[in-house]
Amino acid sequence: MAWLEITIDTVSEKIDSVVTNLTAAGFADLVIEDQEEFETFLEQNREYWDYIDEEFQEKLQGLSRIKIYLEDTDEAALSRLENRVKYLNLTMKAEPMPEVDWEESWKDNYPPQEVGKSLVVLPYWLTDSYEGSRTPVVLDPGLTFGTGAHPSTQMVMEAMEEMVQPGAKCLDLGSGSGILSLVALRLGAGSAIGVDIDPKAEGIARENAAYNGFAAPEFTALTGNVTEDKALMEELAAGEYDLVLVNIVADVIIGLSPILPEFLTEKSSLICSGILDTRLEDVLTALRTAGLTVTSVREKEDWRCVTAKK
Numbered sequence: 001m002a003w004l005e006i007t008i009d010t011v012s013e014k015i016d017s018v019v020t021n022l023t024a025a026g027f028a029d030l031v032i033e034d035q036e037e038f039e040t041f042l043e044q045n046r047e048y049w050d051y052i053d054e055e056f057q058e059k060l061q062g063l064s065r066i067k068i069y070l071e072d073t074d075e076a077a078l079s080r081l082e083n084r085v086k087y088l089n090l091t092m093k094a095e096p097m098p099e100v101d102w103e104e105s106w107k108d109n110y111p112p113q114e115v116g117k118s119l120v121v122l123p124y125w126l127t128d129s130y131e132g133s134r135t136p137v138v139l140d141p142g143l144t145f146g147t148g149a150h151p152s153t154q155m156v157m158e159a160m161e162e163m164v165q166p167g168a169k170c171l172d173l174g175s176g177s178g179i180l181s182l183v184a185l186r187l188g189a190g191s192a193i194g195v196d197i198d199p200k201a202e203g204i205a206r207e208n209a210a211y212n213g214f215a216a217p218e219f220t221a222l223t224g225n226v227t228e229d230k231a232l233m234e235e236l237a238a239g240e241y242d243l244v245l246v247n248i249v250a251d252v253i254i255g256l257s258p259i260l261p262e263f264l265t266e267k268s269s270l271i272c273s274g275i276l277d278t279r280l281e282d283v284l285t286a287l288r289t290a291g292l293t294v295t296s297v298r299e300k301e302d303w304r305c306v307t308a309k310k
Contacts, residue, residue: 003097006068006081008090012036015064018088022066025084026077031067072096110141113148116158119183121148124211137182138211140204148179152273155298155305156247157183159271163307164189168242171195171263173226173256178205180245181219182212189243193220195236227255237262246272250279257286264310269295273305280304 010018015034022030070077078094085092112130113121120134123141130136141147148154160183164170167190172181175194178201184192194205205221224232244263246253253272264270270292275283277299284294287308298305 002072002099004070004072004078004094005097006070006078006092006094008066008068008085008092010064010066010090012064015066018066018090021088022068022081022084025080027068027081027084029069031069032065033067034064036064069097110147113154115148115154116161118161119148119157119186121179127211135186136212137179137186139177139179139182139208140211141177147177151300151303152247152275152305153179155300155303156180156245156271156273159296159298159305159307160184160187160243160245163243163269163271165242166190169239170243170245171236171239171241172245172247173263174246174248174252175205175221176201176247178208178219178221180247181205182209182214184243184245185214185218186212191218191220193222193236193239195222195224195226195232197223197225199223226259233259233262239263240265241268244268244270246270247274249274250276250283253283254286257283257290257292260287261291261310264292266310268310270308270310271305272308273303275304275306277302277304280306 008018012034015032019030019032068081070081082092110123112126114134115121118135120130120132120136122130122136122138124138127136127138137148139147148157157180160180164184164187166188168184168188170181170184170189170192172192172194175181175196178194181192181194196202202221202223209215209219209221226233226236241263244260246256246260253275260270272283272287280297283306287294287306292308292310294306294308296307
């Protein structure tokens with residue numbers, strides 16, 4: 001099936017009315033690319049990230065447009081759209097799209113990721129074809145954060161290669177896809193608990209664990225916010241963990257820092273990552289204020305990974 005990509009240029013202050021008009025005309029599947037919409041979204045969700053791709057922001061500079069995709073044989077829809085765009089006093093451009101198997105082509109973006117000295121993160125569809133000697137961590141990479149490609153995740157994995165001991169107990173706060181818990185188990189840990197505030201992450205992490213042959217009691221996935229749910233915090237704190245992992249963003253690590261010692265013993269280690277270099281001192285100060293001793297700082301690109309002890 002061949003498709004046309006139709007691009008309609010407008011301005012930010014008119015984009016809502018244009019969308020309303022197009023929707024009323026029966027064009028409901030719209031892709032909006034608008035700088036002001038994007039920046040508003042960022043401001044409303046600023047607590048969830050420290051870093052936004054500058055190259056992507058530059059591409060959006062001054063941009064305000066709507067894209068619609070139609071089958072190239074649907075002449076009636078194309079004519080109806082042309083009339084509506086003309087009525088709105090706008091212009092549109094229609095370009096044929098290359099024929100691609102969209103259901104499969106996205107997989108090309110997820111090659112094996114070799115990390116550290118011994119690990120490789122594999123998308124599940126490459127499990128049987130991988131012939132290398134590295135220890136595989138198998139994921140469905142299209143579901144949630146944590147594919148092994150980001151420097152912050154890679155630094156934690158590299159640190160874990162050095163720190164995970166056979167039979168170790170691990171706690172992963174902000175576990176996302178469950179990748180770090182699975183790395184721990186692949187490296188010989190005896191058990192791992194992954195906790196995330198997003199209820200969708202719990203099922204995804206269990207699914208990824210199954211790809212690797214793990215289930216309870218080796219791997220446990222939970223949903224909750226340890227800073228707000230005292231019962232959950234106390235339940236988790238009752239465990240004696242050898243390794244606690246926090247790969248999120250600086251502000252969340254800082255918010256967690258007062259309670260992180262609750263999950264640590266004198267023999268435990270803490271690994272924190274997802275920290276931009278510009279926020280490193282803030283995180284170090286928060287950890288030290290919580291009574292923790294920083295033992296190392298790793299660097300990769302603009303990102304930092306901190307290890308600490310109680």
